Amino acid sequence: xxxxxxxxxxxxxxxxxFLAAPLVVIVWASxxxxxxxxxxxxxxxxxxxxxxxxxxxFARGFVISLQVAVCATFTSLAIGVPxxxxxxxxxxxxxxxxxxxxxxxxxxxxIVAGAAVxxxxxxxxxxxxxxxxxxxxxxxxAHTLVAxxxxxxxxxxxxxSTGSNAEEAARSLGANAFQTFFYVTLPVIRPGxxxxxxxxxxxxxxxxxxxxxLVGPGKTTLPIAIVNYLEWNLDSTIAAVATVxxxxxxxxxxxxxxxxxxGKAF
Amino acid sequence: MFPALLLVAVFxxxxxxxxxxxxxxxxxPSTLMKGVFALDNYVKLLKDDFYTGVLIxxxxxxxxxxxxxxxxxxxxxxxxxxxxSEKLRSILIILTVLxxxxxxxxxxxxxxxxxxxxxxxxxxxLALGVISEPIKILYTPTAVVVGLVSVLxxxxxxxxxxxxxxxxxxxxxxxRSLGYSPLRTMVAVVMPLSIPGIxxxxxxxxxxxxxxxxxxxxxxxxxxxxMGPLVFQQISKVGNWPFGSALAWxxxxxxxxxxxxxxxxxxxxxx
Amino acid sequence: xxxxxKNLIKTFGELRAVDDVSISxxxxxxxxxxxxxxxGKTTTLRAVAGFVELDSGTVHFGDRDVTRVPVHKRQVGMVxxxxxxxxxxxxxxxxxxxxxxxxxxxxxxxxxxxxxxxWVQLGALSERRPRQLSGGQQQRVALARxxxxxxxxxxxxxxxxxxxxxxxxxxxxEIRELQRxxxxxxxxxxxxxxxAMAIADRIGVINHGRLEQIGSAEDLYQRPVSRFVAGFIGxxxxxxxxxxxxxxxxxxxxxxxxxxxxxxxxxxALCFRPEHARLAATGSAAGNSVAVTVKLVTYLGPSTExxxxxxxxxKLLVTAASIEGRAARNGERMALAWRxxxxxxxxx
Numbered sequence: 041x042x043x044x045x046x047x048x049x050x051x052x053x054x055x056x057x058f059l060a061a062p063l064v065v066i067v068w069a070s071x072x073x074x075x076x077x078x079x080x081x082x083x084x085x086x087x088x089x090x091x092x093x094x095x096x097x098f099a100r101g102f103v104i105s106l107q108v109a110v111c112a113t114f115t116s117l118a119i120g121v122p123x124x125x126x127x128x129x130x131x132x133x134x135x136x137x138x139x140x141x142x143x144x145x146x147x148x149x150x151i152v153a154g155a156a157v158x159x160x161x162x163x164x165x166x167x168x169x170x171x172x173x174x175x176x177x178x179x180x181x182a183h184t185l186v187a188x189x190x191x192x193x194x195x196x197x198x199x200x201s202t203g204s205n206a207e208e209a210a211r212s213l214g215a216n217a218f219q220t221f222f223y224v225t226l227p228v229i230r231p232g233x234x235x236x237x238x239x240x241x242x243x244x245x246x247x248x249x250x251x252x253x254l255v256g257p258g259k260t261t262l263p264i265a266i267v268n269y270l271e272w273n274l275d276s277t278i279a280a281v282a283t284v285x286x287x288x289x290x291x292x293x294x295x296x297x298x299x300x301x302x303g304k305a306f
Numbered sequence: 307m308f309p310a311l312l313l314v315a316v317f318x319x320x321x322x323x324x325x326x327x328x329x330x331x332x333x334x335p336s337t338l339m340k341g342v343f344a345l346d347n348y349v350k351l352l353k354d355d356f357y358t359g360v361l362i363x364x365x366x367x368x369x370x371x372x373x374x375x376x377x378x379x380x381x382x383x384x385x386x387x388x389x390x391s392e393k394l395r396s397i398l399i400i401l402t403v404l405x406x407x408x409x410x411x412x413x414x415x416x417x418x419x420x421x422x423x424x425x426x427x428x429x430x431x432l433a434l435g436v437i438s439e440p441i442k443i444l445y446t447p448t449a450v451v452v453g454l455v456s457v458l459x460x461x462x463x464x465x466x467x468x469x470x471x472x473x474x475x476x477x478x479x480x481x482r483s484l485g486y487s488p489l490r491t492m493v494a495v496v497m498p499l500s501i502p503g504i505x506x507x508x509x510x511x512x513x514x515x516x517x518x519x520x521x522x523x524x525x526x527x528x529x530x531x532x533m534g535p536l537v538f539q540q541i542s543k544v545g546n547w548p549f550g551s552a553l554a555w556x557x558x559x560x561x562x563x564x565x566x567x568x569x570x571x572x573x574x575x576x577x
Numbered sequence: 578x579x580x581x582x583k584n585l586i587k588t589f590g591e592l593r594a595v596d597d598v599s600i601s602x603x604x605x606x607x608x609x610x611x612x613x614x615x616x617g618k619t620t621t622l623r624a625v626a627g628f629v630e631l632d633s634g635t636v637h638f639g640d641r642d643v644t645r646v647p648v649h650k651r652q653v654g655m656v657x658x659x660x661x662x663x664x665x666x667x668x669x670x671x672x673x674x675x676x677x678x679x680x681x682x683x684x685x686x687x688x689x690x691x692x693x694x695x696w697v698q699l700g701a702l703s704e705r706r707p708r709q710l711s712g713g714q715q716q717r718v719a720l721a722r723x724x725x726x727x728x729x730x731x732x733x734x735x736x737x738x739x740x741x742x743x744x745x746x747x748x749x750x751e752i753r754e755l756q757r758x759x760x761x762x763x764x765x766x767x768x769x770x771x772x773a774m775a776i777a778d779r780i781g782v783i784n785h786g787r788l789e790q791i792g793s794a795e796d797l798y799q800r801p802v803s804r805f806v807a808g809f810i811g812x813x814x815x816x817x818x819x820x821x822x823x824x825x826x827x828x829x830x831x832x833x834x835x836x837x838x839x840x841x842x843x844x845x846a847l848c849f850r851p852e853h854a855r856l857a858a859t860g861s862a863a864g865n866s867v868a869v870t871v872k873l874v875t876y877l878g879p880s881t882e883x884x885x886x887x888x889x890x891x892k893l894l895v896t897a898a899s900i901e902g903r904a905a906r907n908g909e910r911m912a913l914a915w916r917x918x919x920x921x922x923x924x925x
Contacts, residue, residue: 062416079429123310149517160321205661212655213675246409263411
C-alpha cells in the first residue's frame with residue numbers, strides 16, 4: 041500500500057472511531073462494578089440496570105417518552121402524509137413557500153422554539169384557562185412539531201422517487217382518486233412511510249431542548265431525566281439508562297432495516 | 307395539508323410571533339411585563355459585555371466546531387461515497403448515523419464518562435504514569451468543542467457524502483489520466499465541485515452548534531456560558547420573559563444571518 | 578373504435594405544446610406520433626388519455642365526446658413509458674387491477690386475467706412481481722393490463738425506449754401482431770422514425786406542437802410536404818434556390834434543375850434522397866446533374882456512402898450498393914446525377 045493511502049485510511053478509521061466512541065464507552069461503563077465510575081473498573085455487574093429501573097424518574101420518564109413518541113409518530117403521519125401528497129402531486133401557487141413553512145420546525149432552533157411554545161402555552165392558559173404546559177397534549181403537540189419535518193421529508197422523497205406513473209396507470213385503468221390513493225400510492229410509498237415513522241419516533245424519543253420547557257415536575261421525558269441526573273451525578277446507573285435508550289433506538293432501526301436507506305434520510 | 311399547516315401555524319409561528327412581541331416589552335418583577343413597546347431588551351443585550359461576550363463566544367465555539375467537523379468529516383464522506391461495495395457503504399453509513407440517533411443527552415453522558423476527573427482519559431494517563439493526579443478536561447471550552455464535534459460530524463458526513471455521490475468518478479479518472487496524483491485530483495477536481503456540499507454541511511453544523519443546549523450544560527458546566535442555556539435560564543429560571551424572548555430572537559436571527567451570508571458568499575465566490 | 582381529435586390546443590405558460598392538432602384515426606388503425614423530444618407528441622397522447630386538460634378542441638371516441646370525461650371513466654388502455662407496473666402487486670394482480678375497480682365478479686376477473694396472460698404468453702409467470710421480470714416481459718404485462726379492461730383505444734408512450742436494441746426489434750414485431758390480433762385502435766408515441774415506419778399504418782409527424790404531415794411511411798418518405806419532414810424521415814439532400822416556373826428550379830449558384838410535382842414560384846429547396854443519385858464521370862443529358870468533389874468515402878457493408886461538395890460549398894450525400902464497386906475516390910471531381918421524378922421541392 042502506498043503511504044498516502046495508508047495515511048488516508050487510518051485518518052478515516054480514526055474519525056469513525058471517534059464517532060463510535062461515545063456509544064461504546066457508555067455501553068461498556070454500564071457494566072462497571074464500582075460505586076463511583078473509575079478507570080480501570082475493578083469488576084463487572086448487571087446491578088445498575090436493576091437500580092435504574094428502581095429510580096422512579098427514569099422508569100416514569102421512559103414510559104412518558106415512549107407514549108409521547110408513539111403518539112407523535114402517528115399524529116405526524118396522519119397529517120404529514122396528506123401534506124406531502126399535496127405538495128408532491130399537485131401544482132398550485134405557493135407550493136414552494138408552503139413546503140418551507142411546513143419544514144420550519146427543522147430550521148427554527150429547538151431551544152428558541154421551546155421558549156416560544158412555553159410562553160405561548162402560558163399565555164393561552166392566562167387568556168382561556170386551558171392548561172397546556174406540563175400536560176400530555178401540550179407535550180404531544182410540540183413533539184408532533186418536531187416529528188413533522190422528518191415525516192414530510194421522507195414521505196416526499198419517496199413520492200418524488202416513485203413518480204406519478206403508477207398513479208396515472210391506475211387512473212387509466214379506471215380507478216378513482218380514492219382507489220388510486222389506497223390501492224396504489226400508499227402501498228408504493230410504504231418504505232418511505234416506515235422510514236418516516238422510524239425517524240419521527242427517534243426524533244421525538246430523543247428530543248430534549250423543546251421538552252425542557254414543557255414538562256412538569258414528576259412528568260419528565262427520559263432525556264430530561266438523564267440530563268437532570270447528570271447535573272449532579274455521574275455513575276454507571278446513567279450509563280445503564282443510556283444503554284437502554286440505545287437498545288430501543290437500535291431495535292427500531294433493526295425492525296425497519298430493509299425499508300430504510302439511512303443515508304437518504306438526512 | 308391543512309392540518310399540517312395548522313399545526314405549524316398554531317404551535318410554531320404564533321408562538322414565535324408572541325415572543326417577538328414579548329421581546330419588545332419591559333420586565334417588571336411584580337407584574338412580569340409592563341405591556342409597552344420598547345427596545346430596552348435589545349439595548350441591554352448590546353450594551354452589557356456579559357451578553358455580547360456570550361454571543362461572541364458561542365459563535366466562536368460554533369465556528370471552530372464546524373471547521374473541525376468539515377476537516378474531519380470530508381475524508382470520511384469521500385471514503386463512504388467511493389466505497390467499493392454497497393454493503394460496506396451501508397455499514398459505514400449506519401456507523402455514522404447510529405451515534406447521532408442516540409440523542410444529545412445520552413451522547414453528552416458518554417463524553418462525561420470519557421473526560422471526567424475519574425474518567426477514561428484520566429484513568430488511562432494515571433495508569434500510564436503520564437500524570438500524577440487527574441487533570442481538568444471536562445468543564446472546559448475544549449471539552450465543549452469535542453462534544454459538539456461528535457454531535458455534528460454525522461450531519462457533516464452525510465451531507466458531504468450525498469454531494470460527493472453526485473460527482474462522477476469519471477471526472478477523477480480524467481484528472482488521473484492527465485497525470486494528476488490522487489491528492490492533486492482531489493484538490494483540483496473533487497473539492498471545487500463539492501463546494502455546495504461543504505457550504506450546506508457547514509451551515510447545518512453551525513446552526514446546530516449555535517443553538518446547542520445539552521453539550522454546553524453538561525460538558526461545559528457552569529463556567530462555560532453559551533446562548534442556548536442562557537435562553538433557557540432567563541425564561542425558565544429567572545422568569546424574565548421579555549429579555550429571554552429577546553435573547554431567543556437574537557440567537558435565531560444571528561444564526562440565520564450568519565449562515566445565509568457565509569453560504570451566499572461562498573457560493574458566489576466559487577460558482 | 579374510431580378516434581377523432583379536432584383542433585387540439587394546449588399551452589404551458591408561453592409554450593404551445595399542442596398547436597391546433599386534428600387527426601382522424603380509423604377503427605383498428607395503428608397510428609404513430611413521431612417527432613423530436615419536446616415536440617408535443619406525448620402531450621397529445623396524454624390529452625387523448627385525459628391526463629391533460631385541453632385549452633380547446635375536442636376528443637371523440639366513436640360518437641362519444643370524451644373531452645370533459647375524466648381519465649378513469651374514459652375507457653383507455655395505456656402502456657406507459659417505463660411501463661408503470663405496480664411494484665407491490667403480482668403480474669396477475671396488475672392485470673386484474675382495472676377489472677377490480679370496475680367491480681367485476683371474481684370468476685369473471687379470473688377468466689379475463691387468464692385470457693390476457695395467455696394472449697401475451699405470460700401465464701406461467703402470473704405470481705411473479707414486476708421486478709422479477711425481464712424488460713420484454715414487463716412490457717407484455719403492461720400491455721395485458723391495459724387491454725384487460727377492453728379499452729376503446731390503446732395508447733402507448735415510447736413503449737420500446739426502456740428495451741435494449743435487440744429486444745426492441747423483437748418486441749415491436751410482437752406488439753404489432755398483438756395489436757392486429759386484438760384489432761384495437763392504437764396510438765403510439767415515438768421519436769424513432771425506424772420504429773414508426775416499421776409498425777404503424779400511418780405516421781403523424783409533429784414539430785413544435787403542430788402536425789406537419791400525416792400519412793403512410795411511403796407518403797412521408799417520397800412526398801414530404803415540408804423541409805422538416807423531408808429531413809426527419811430518412812436522409813435528404815437539400816439544394817437551396819428558387820422555383821422559376823412549372824417544374825423548373827434554379828439553384829443559388831445559378832444552375833437550372835427540374836423537379837416533379839407542383840410548387841409555386843419563389844424561394845425553395847430542391848430535395849432528393851441519397852440513394853436516388855449516382856456518381857458518374859460526366860453528367861448525362863436526361864434528368865438533373867451537378868458537378869461535385871468527393872470529400873469522404875465511407876464503406877458501410879451493404880452500401881457505401883459518399884460525402885460530396887457541390888459548387889458554393891453545398892454538402893451532399895450519396896449512397897450506392899457496395900456490390901457496384903467503388904465509384905470514386907477522395908478528392909475526385911465527378912458529376913452527380915438523379916432523375917427528375919426523384920426530385921421534389923419544399924418551401925424555403
